[in-house]
Amino acid sequence: MLPALAIAVAGCGNSETPSGNTGGSSGAAAPNVQLVNAGQLTNCTGLPYKPFEFEDGGKVVGFDIDLMDLVAKKLGVKQEVVDTPFDGIQSGADFNSGKCDLSSAGMTITDKRKENIDFSDPYFDATQALVVKKGSGLDDLAKLKGKKLGVQNTTTGQEYAEKNAAGAELVTFEDLGLLLTAVETGQVDAGINDNGVLYDWVKEKTGFEVSKEFDTGEQYGIGLKKGNADLLKVINDVLKEAKSSGEYDKIYEKWFGKKPE
Missing domain, CATH: 3.40.190.10 (Periplasmic binding protein-like II)
Known part of the structure; x- marks a missing residue:
């Protein structure tokens, strides 16, 4: 640590x-x-x-x-x-x-x-979202079966993925920066986290997109x-x-x- x-x-x-x-x-x-x-x-x-x-x-x-x-x-x-x-x-x-x-x-x-x-x-109101490479077609958790999904340790995104991403291989990262680097480098096929931070990231990383939001009704x-x-x-x-x-x-x-x- x-x-x-x-x-x-x-x-x-x-x-x-x-x-x-x-x-x-x-x-x-x-x-x-x-x-x-x-x-x-x-x-x-x-x-x-x-x-x-x-x-x-x-x-x-x-x-x-x-x-x-x-x-x-x-x-x-x-x-x-x-x-x-x-x-x-x-x-x-x-x-x-x-x-x-x-x-x-x-x-x-x-x-x-x-x-x-x-x-x-x-x-602040938030919800979970999926970030992927543009053109991947990965716009739902069901499509990640057999693929790697990055999650941040001890977050609500990790909890949501554990309950709803059946068949996906979950890869855990200590912080958001490591998670997004893994998405960018192809270490994982997709990442799940709060929508606010993902939309901010894809503003600069134009080869990636937020492909799906999940209505989790979260509040900070x-x-x-x-x-x-x-x-x-x-x-x-x-x-x-x-x-x-x-x-x-x-x-x-x-x-x-x-x-x-």
Whole structure:
């Protein structure tokens, strides 16, 4: 397992802004919120997951990162992003060990994950999709019988494939980047993952296409340690304020090229 990569995200907070004290308090904006590191909001995520979170020029950016900048601003601190394997996030281990305060990781809210972590209110609708080489004719899971289907470890895409891709050989990858590289190089015949990241990928990889969407009705939520009610309230308040003020729409359009439907 590779060491975690910690990258500061600029643009929220400065030396004159109230920040957390040595006791973990976040300052005047939300005095009851306890942070794992004083003066910063530590966000665990799994890179790359473009356009939600990815590294660009040595800095982690993306839709989720911009939203968490709003939370950090509300708390009067800066955001710090930690790149970590996704399993440690969804299992709750990263929160229980004090590695991070929250996780914005394009993470679907599921009952299974709720056993280990708490979720914010939903902030993004998603569904599973299939990405293939153009002209392959692979536009349904049934057509992958006897072929290799790439899945990302411990994701809802993997779960969906295990239940519905009968006859396909599932090949598991630790992160989205490795999965998409396997699709591009022909190591696998197709890949399954959330539609948002796949549509973003095929914008640049014009020899590939999203051939099928599956109506899984998923919604993303911000994850955090079970019982952390004070931080949960701040996150939900920020998401609500961003949607009512139009700030959410601006961030959405910045990363997806259009306003949410």
